[in-house]
Every structure is written in C-alpha cells, then in structure tokens.
Amino acid sequence: MSPTGRGSRGPVDPGPARPRRTPVVRPPRRLAASPANPAGSAVNVLAKAPGELKEAHEVELATTARPLFDVDAYVEDFNTSIVPAYRRGVADAEWPADVGLARSIIPPGTAATRDFSRLAPQIPDFIAERCVGCMTCVNACPDTAILGIALPESVVEERIAAFAASQPEPAVAEASLRRHFAHTTKYAEVPRKQGKEPAKFGIFVDPVHCKGCAECVAVCHELGYDALVMIDKVEAEAETGEATLDRYDRDIAFFRSLPPTPPEYRNERALADLMLGEHALGYVGGAGSCAGCGEATAIRMLVAATRQIHGPDSMGIVAATGCNTVFGSTYPFNPFLVPWTNSLFENAPAVALGIRERWNQAGHEDRKVWVLGGDGAMYDIGFQSLSRMVASGADINVLVLDTQVYSNTGGQASTASFGGQITKLSFYGKELHGRPEPRKELGRILIAHGNVYVAQTTPAHINHFYRAIMEANTFPGPAVVIAYAPCMPEHGIADDAATRQAKLAVESRAFPLFTYDPRRGASIAERLSLTGNPAIREDWAKLPNGTIVDFLAFARSEGRFAQHFGPDGTPTPEILATQEERLANWRTLQELAGLR
Numbered sequence: 001m002s003p004t005g006r007g008s009r010g011p012v013d014p015g016p017a018r019p020r021r022t023p024v025v026r027p028p029r030r031l032a033a034s035p036a037n038p039a040g041s042a043v044n045v046l047a048k049a050p051g052e053l054k055e056a057h058e059v060e061l062a063t064t065a066r067p068l069f070d071v072d073a074y075v076e077d078f079n080t081s082i083v084p085a086y087r088r089g090v091a092d093a094e095w096p097a098d099v100g101l102a103r104s105i106i107p108p109g110t111a112a113t114r115d116f117s118r119l120a121p122q123i124p125d126f127i128a129e130r131c132v133g134c135m136t137c138v139n140a141c142p143d144t145a146i147l148g149i150a151l152p153e154s155v156v157e158e159r160i161a162a163f164a165a166s167q168p169e170p171a172v173a174e175a176s177l178r179r180h181f182a183h184t185t186k187y188a189e190v191p192r193k194q195g196k197e198p199a200k201f202g203i204f205v206d207p208v209h210c211k212g213c214a215e216c217v218a219v220c221h222e223l224g225y226d227a228l229v230m231i232d233k234v235e236a237e238a239e240t241g242e243a244t245l246d247r248y249d250r251d252i253a254f255f256r257s258l259p260p261t262p263p264e265y266r267n268e269r270a271l272a273d274l275m276l277g278e279h280a281l282g283y284v285g286g287a288g289s290c291a292g293c294g295e296a297t298a299i300r301m302l303v304a305a306t307r308q309i310h311g312p313d314s315m316g317i318v319a320a321t322g323c324n325t326v327f328g329s330t331y332p333f334n335p336f337l338v339p340w341t342n343s344l345f346e347n348a349p350a351v352a353l354g355i356r357e358r359w360n361q362a363g364h365e366d367r368k369v370w371v372l373g374g375d376g377a378m379y380d381i382g383f384q385s386l387s388r389m390v391a392s393g394a395d396i397n398v399l400v401l402d403t404q405v406y407s408n409t410g411g412q413a414s415t416a417s418f419g420g421q422i423t424k425l426s427f428y429g430k431e432l433h434g435r436p437e438p439r440k441e442l443g444r445i446l447i448a449h450g451n452v453y454v455a456q457t458t459p460a461h462i463n464h465f466y467r468a469i470m471e472a473n474t475f476p477g478p479a480v481v482i483a484y485a486p487c488m489p490e491h492g493i494a495d496d497a498a499t500r501q502a503k504l505a506v507e508s509r510a511f512p513l514f515t516y517d518p519r520r521g522a523s524i525a526e527r528l529s530l531t532g533n534p535a536i537r538e539d540w541a542k543l544p545n546g547t548i549v550d551f552l553a554f555a556r557s558e559g560r561f562a563q564h565f566g567p568d569g570t571p572t573p574e575i576l577a578t579q580e581e582r583l584a585n586w587r588t589l590q591e592l593a594g595l596r
C-alpha cells in the first residue's frame with residue numbers, strides 16, 4: 001500500500017481473513033566465550049547475558065541493535081497487519097507488543113485507510129455544470145477528503161473508457177465518472193488560448209475520509225456557485241440502484257488511478273492551485289479531528305505549500321501537545337508524510353532548536369523545521385520557549401493554531417481568549433461575566449523581538465495564508481505564522497462554519513490580518529502590511545448596504561459569546577468593552593503600519 005493510499009484504498013468492511021503478519025525478526029547474536037557464557041551461546045541481541053558487563057552490552061547494542069530494525073519491512077508489515085487489525089478491533093488480543101511503538105514510531109501516512117465512511121449520514125455530491133474550478137472546496141476541507149484534478153481532455157476520455165470497461169457494470173461506471181468532470185474557463189479555455197489541449201477539471205470525494213462537515217458545500221455556496229450539495233448515503237440510489245458508498249468507493253478508486261495534474265495546468269498566481277500539486281497532499285486525511293476543525297485545515301495547507309514548493313523531503317514538524325498531536329498521532333494512524341515528533345506543551349521551540357542544529361550539522365540547512373502549537377503551547381506555558389527561540393535568530397518556523405481556548409483539555413480560557421469569552425475557566429455567572437482580561441496580542445509581542453517574520457492570517461484567506469507560509473519558508477531566521485483556527489465545540493459554531501467565521505473574525509477586527517517582514521525595510525511601518533483587511537484606513541468595515549461590521553457583529557454569531565446578548569440583542573457592558581479593546585488593537589496596528 002502506498003502511504004497516500006493512491007490506487008490501494010482498503011475495503012470499508014473488515015474483509016476476508018487477515019494476512020499473516022511477517023514478524024520483524026531480530027536474529028540471535030553469538031557472544032564471545034566468557035566465564036559467564038563459556039560456549040558463547042546465542043542470545044537475543046537486546047538481552048544482557050548473565051555476567052556480561054553493562055558497558056560492554058551497551059557498546060554492542062549501539063553497533064548491532066539499530067540495523068536490526070528494518071524500517072522498510074516494518075512499514076510493509078504495519079500496513080498489511082497492524083493497521084487492519086486495529087480497524088477490526090482485535091490488535092490488542094492478537095498481536096504482540098509492537099517494536100515500532102516501543103521506539104515511539106508510527107510509519108508515515110498510515111491514516112490513509114482509516115475509515116470514517118459510517119460517521120456521517122450525508123456526503124457532498126458534485127454538480128459539474130456549476131463548477132468554475134476555483135479549488136476553494138479542496139483547500140477548505142480539513143480531512144483531505146475532497147480532491148481536485150485537471151487533466152487533458154483526451155487523457156480523461158481514455159482513462160474513463162479503460163476504467164469503466166474493468167467494472168462489473170461499465171455503462172453505470174462510465175456515466176458516474178463523467179459526472180465528476182467540469183468544463184471550466186480556467187482549465188479548458190485559458191489553456192486553449194495558450195495553444196495547449198484543454199483540460200477537464202475533476203472533483204472527487206473520498207468516502208473513507210469525509211466526515212460530512214459540509215464545509216466544502218458552504219464555501220462553494222458563499223462564492224455563489226452551489227456546485228456541491230449534501231446528499232444522504234442510501235443503500236440504493238434512485239437512478240441506478242447502487243449504494244451511495246459503493247458509488248463513491250468506485251469513483252475514488254478511479255481518481256487514485258489517475259496521474260497527477262500536469263504542472264502546465266496549474267495556475268501559479270492562483271495559490272489555491274497548490275493543492276493540485278503532486279507533493280501537496282502530505283497530510284493524507286484520516287486524522288481524528290472533529291468534523292470541520294479549523295486547525296486541521298491550517299496544518300494541511302502548511303504542509304501542502306511547503307512540500308509542493310520545496311520538495312517532499314523539505315520539512316519536519318515538532319508538534320507541541322494539544323489537539324493537533326492527539327488527532328495527528330492516534331496510534332496506529334499517522335496522517336503525515338513528513339517527519340513529525342511530539343514534545344510537551346512548554347518546549348516545542350526548544351526541541352526544534354536542537355533539531356535545527358543537528359540538521360545543520362548533517363548538511364540539511366535547507367530543510368524547514370516547523371513547530372506547531374496551540375494557545376497553551378505558544379501564548380501561555382510555552383511562551384518563554386517561543387520567545388527564546390525567536391531571540392536566538394535560528395531558522396525555524398512556527399505555526400500557532402490560535403483557537404482562543406484550550407481546545408484539547410475541554411475549553412478552558414487561554415490568554416488568547418477574547419475579553420468576555422465564556423469558557424470553562426471563565427463562566428458567565430453572577431460575579432463573572434466571561435473572561436475578565438483582554439486578549440494577549442502575540443503578534444505585536446513578537447514584532448517587538450525585531451528580526452523575525454510574523455504573520456497573522458487564516459486558512460479562509462487562501463492567498464494571504466499561502467503567501468505567509470511561503471514568506472516564512474524563505475525568511476532566513478525565525479518566522480511565526482499565527483493562524484485563526486475555528487474550533488466547533490469551543491466556539492459554539494456549526495461544523496460547516498470554519499471559513500465563514502474566520503472571514504467574519506477578520507472583517508470585524510476581532511482578528512486582523514497582517515504580515516511583518518524585516519526584509520521590506522528598516523522601519524516598522526515599512527515592514528508591517530495590513531493588506532488583506534477590508535477598509536484598512538477606517539475603524540470598521542461596512543457591508544455594501546452600509547451596515548457596520550464591528551466586533552459585536554462577530555460576537556453575536558458565536559455560542560461562546562451568546563450570554564452577552566439579551567433577548568432583544570442588548571449587549572452587556574463587558575462585550576462592549578471588548579468591542580472598544582478590539583478597535584484599539586486595530587488602531588495600534590494601523591499606527592504601526594503608518595496608516596494613521
């Protein structure tokens with residue numbers, strides 16, 4: 001099985017009897033004859049023979065034990081034996097302790113076959129005639145479950161014909177596959193004008209990875225295309241009698257048999273097209289994040305941009321404990337194709353400093369080290385480690401997954417929480433009306449460190465987000481990208497709301513966009529750009545009908561602020577104070593950027 005699952009997705013049902021596992025065998029070693037072992041008898045390499053000096057055993061371990069862990073054999077074994085056993089729920093009973101787990105290793109991409117197809121009752125369906133090929137849905141999906149492709153029309157025709165002919169009902173298969181391809185100006189007419197063969201643009205949904213959040217449907221609707229709709233998963237579809245999941249299984253198997261989008265059909269200026277790249281899918285889906293999770297989208301976009309631009313071996317991740325490490329490393333499911341390690345909340349930047357040094361020693365200066373961490377890891381307990389790393393000048397990048405709350409531990413307030421925000425440590429009651437302190441502005445604090453790249457962005461602002469990642473990757477020193485990450489349960493928002501709420505957070509000045517790049521000049525005003533925010537010289541942005549979009553407009557739309565509004569919508573003094581505080585923060589940014 002390939003790590004990405006391309007061309008080899010496992011069955012939805014447990015299937016026939018499991019293949020016999022080929023154990024990773026450690027051959028016995030023969031000790032030199034000694035008084036304790038006169039015959040020099042064979043012993044397990046990991047066992048210290050009676051009477052053998054501890055020091056002698058350690059020396060021998062160092063030279064013999066490592067090569068005995070055959071990584072290739074282990075990965076093969078893992079994918080054919082261990083992962084299916086976990087999927088069938090019998091691993092604990094049937095398998096001995098895992099030699100990889102003893103070393104804290106999970107092979108790459110093993111989450112590709114993790115099956116969520118029975119999780120949600122609905123799945124997105126594609127209406128090709130309405131699609132313009134904007135790729136917004138493909139970028140927005142937190143689970144790598146909706147995939148795009150552009151291929152020359154002749155290739156599509158040839159592939160559909162060959163694949164359909166191999167199916168039990170070729171006519172049904174062919175009709176179904178054709179429904180996945182759209183004729184678009186972007187991939188057909190523009191290339192035609194450039195003298196290239198027009199391409200068809202295809203959208204496919206992987207039923208195994210899709211959690212039914214409907215985020216893809218929501219973003220397509222917001223853009224006015226409505227080329228995706230949620231449909232029920234049924235046992236027999238009206239048109240063909242096929243089960244919905246069987247149809248999706250067959251069609252995604254076809255998608256995985258296709259070659260990648262040729263580079264000449266990717267639009268370099270439309271950064272959403274990065275997701276069409278052959279190395280982009282370095283976060284393969286199958287992670288245990290909540291449906292619609294904003295953190296997961298930010299991570300997969302970071303991985304896509306770095307691997308696609310700098311190569312598949314160009315990065316490693318140090319992940320501070322938090323939601324991202326729990327959903328990103330639930331044994332035996334690893335959604336990453338990049339080297340990844342987990343450290344505690346408080347020291348991920350320090351661990352990254354060590355890895356940076358070691359990689360530099362080994363001649364890997366061009367490899368990117370990315371640190372991932374949430375509010376606790378970056379705003380709070382790990383803040384000193386982040387500040388120290390930034391002050392060191394080391395070439396390390398950080399992605400802050402800013403959920404404004406401790407999501408993983410159940411929703412306690414962090415210093416990134418907004419004033420008045422209702423959390424597990426700042427309830428709305430008689431005495432206390434939500435969080436009594438204003439939000440800490442990590443971005444402004446980091447700017448004060450001087451020679452550091454800093455960005456505040458959201459995955460919903462696709463070009464801004466990718467530019468920030470690209471600039472961080474090329475900045476010769478520390479770079480910190482703070483990404484707004486909607487958290488469904490803790491923000492009190494719907495599963496399909498990540499993009500909508502991130503956009504509103506920016507429009508309402510709750511979370512302004514900015515980039516600070518020391519390469520742009522010597523002064524803060526030259527370095528700081530607020531481009532991407534609406535009405536950047538004004539206090540508040542306005543809708544076309546003149547309605548002001550202020551912080552209250554944002555707060556009214558999320559459950560975490562609900563108790564601040566009376567039955568008639570009257571705001572509490574506390575949320576009005578946050579409104580003023582957010583405006584003051586925006587004005588400070590305007591002032592720093594030379595706009596006031």
Ligand code: SF4
Binds near residue numbers: 131225
């Ligand atoms: S968001 Fe809608 S229009 Fe854009 S690529 Fe997806 S389906 Fe097509």
Ligand code: SF4
Binds near residue numbers: 146292
């Ligand atoms: S419904 Fe959610 S998980 Fe499924 S493809 Fe759409 S965005 Fe991805």
Ligand code: SF4
Binds near residue numbers: 290292295
């Ligand atoms: S709790 Fe929030 S941050 Fe954590 S996985 Fe769920 S949505 Fe994502």
